[in-house]
Amino acid sequence: MKIIFAGTPAFAVPVFEAVAEQFDIAAVLTQPDRPQGRKRVLTPSPVKQAAVSRGIPVLQPARLRDDLSALRAAGGDLMVTCAYGQILTQETLDMFPLGVWNVHASLLPKYRGAAPVAAAIAAGERETGVTVIRTDAGLDTGDMFLKERVPIADEDTCGTLSEKLSLVGARLICRALRQIERGDIRLERQGEGTVCRKTVRTQIDFSRPAAEVSALIRSLSPAPLAFAEAGDLLLNCYNARVVADAQELPAGTVLAASFREGLVVRCGDGAVRLTEVQPAGGKRMADTAFCNSGKLHRGDRFDQPVL
Incomplete structure (x- = not known):
């Protein structure tokens, strides 16, 4: 044969x-x-x-x-x-x-x-x-x-x-x-x-439920990737997981940005930890390593996509 x-x-x-x-x-x-x-x-x-x-x-x-x-x-x-x-x-x-x-x-x-x-x-x-x-x-x-x-x-x-x-x-x-x-x-x-259909690079909408945001990020990794923007910062996201959160803050708010807690962002329902990221022009890294850069702080807020 x-x-x-x-x-x-x-x-x-x-x-x-x-x-x-x-x-x-x-x-x-x-x-x-x-x-x-x-x-x-x-x-x-x-x-x-x-x-x-x-x-x-x-x-x-x-x-x-x-x-x-x-x-x-x-x-x-x-x-x-x-x-x-x-x-x-x-x-x-x-x-x-x-x-x-x-x-x-x-x-x-x-x-x-x-x-x-x-x-x-x-x-x-x-x-x-x-x-x-x-x-x-x-x-x-x-x-x-x-x-x-x-x-x-x-x-x-x-x-x-x-x-x-x-x-x-x-x-x-x-x-x-x-x-x-x-x-x-x-x-x-x-x-x-x-x-x-074929996947496309997508900006994260943190107003969506945390489970949906995590699923989107993981579905587009390692390419074409989901990304988030906060002012001049563009962050490619490679992995994420849903985490517990009881803080009633606007979607996209950074709840944690430290080596101990990682990078945690408020969603429309719950929160996600962006466990693996890559700043534009930089290397892919764990969120804990990125947090050491001081580019994001608790209380900062990611931009919402322009529809």
């Missing part, structure tokens, strides 16, 4: 590595090299780097639908996709006798689309998971094959939860491929679902 693997970001690398260890990958399909960093250096995707290290041929069409010749020439029986980044046309799906199988980081039909991990955290879900589906022409609407649940910890960010889910996805797709080889395929149709 010759497999074509399609994937791009770091999330897909453990899935690729697991498939490469146990099955025959004929070629890898990934997004073109992109400029990265301040110097805009042209950089291959994490999946491309992993494929090159194994000596597996790599295909990088800018628009797959416009150039299927190389993919046809690779001659795969089956395709595995994981965060590839392009929609597959029906013509592409029809190329593979054993189907196209996608590793999606949610419990479908919830959170179809581009940012399922962030969406689950932002919604305050207590669990999410991975679903392997047989891809159809829709957006993550194919019939479900295998599914595994994963709890979301209070301190999980999109980054840490993605790492957990990618390992689950790696295990799940290998199990799926073994079943496909045996012809042991039982599919379940999806019901009505929800679609999540």
Whole structure:
């Protein structure tokens, strides 16, 4: 069984590595090299780097639908996709006798689309998971094959939860491929679902409940990040947790800014501690280290977003 693997970001690398260890990958399909960093250096995707290290041929069409010749020439029986980044046309799906199988980081039909991990955290879900589906022409609407649940910890960010889910996805797709080889395929149709959109950098609205503020911060970490402003200070926020608070002060008020207590901010309901932050132009650090800078004090107030 010759497999074509399609994937791009770091999330897909453990899935690729697991498939490469146990099955025959004929070629890898990934997004073109992109400029990265301040110097805009042209950089291959994490999946491309992993494929090159194994000596597996790599295909990088800018628009797959416009150039299927190389993919046809690779001659795969089956395709595995994981965060590839392009929609597959029906013509592409029809190329593979054993189907196209996608590793999606949610419990479908919830959170179809581009940012399922962030969406689950932002919604305050207590669990999410991975679903392997047989891809159809829709957006993550194919019939479900295998599914595994994963709890979301209070301190999980999109980054840490993605790492957990990618390992689950790696295990799940290998199990799926073994079943496909045996012809042991039982599919379940999806019901009505929800679609999540790509995340964007967002200013924190501290008038929202503390649990919602914490979830927003964690859902956007490590990128594109939530941020807060207080006058000339811009603070990127990487992690947060809800803390007890009985002080009736305006939302956005700094309740604590010390090495002992950390950086605590009043919300519309309760308070959050911003446990990991980065001042603009500075380094990412624990809130206790930031508080030593003296840039914020008890009683200061963060700005509200301009809607």
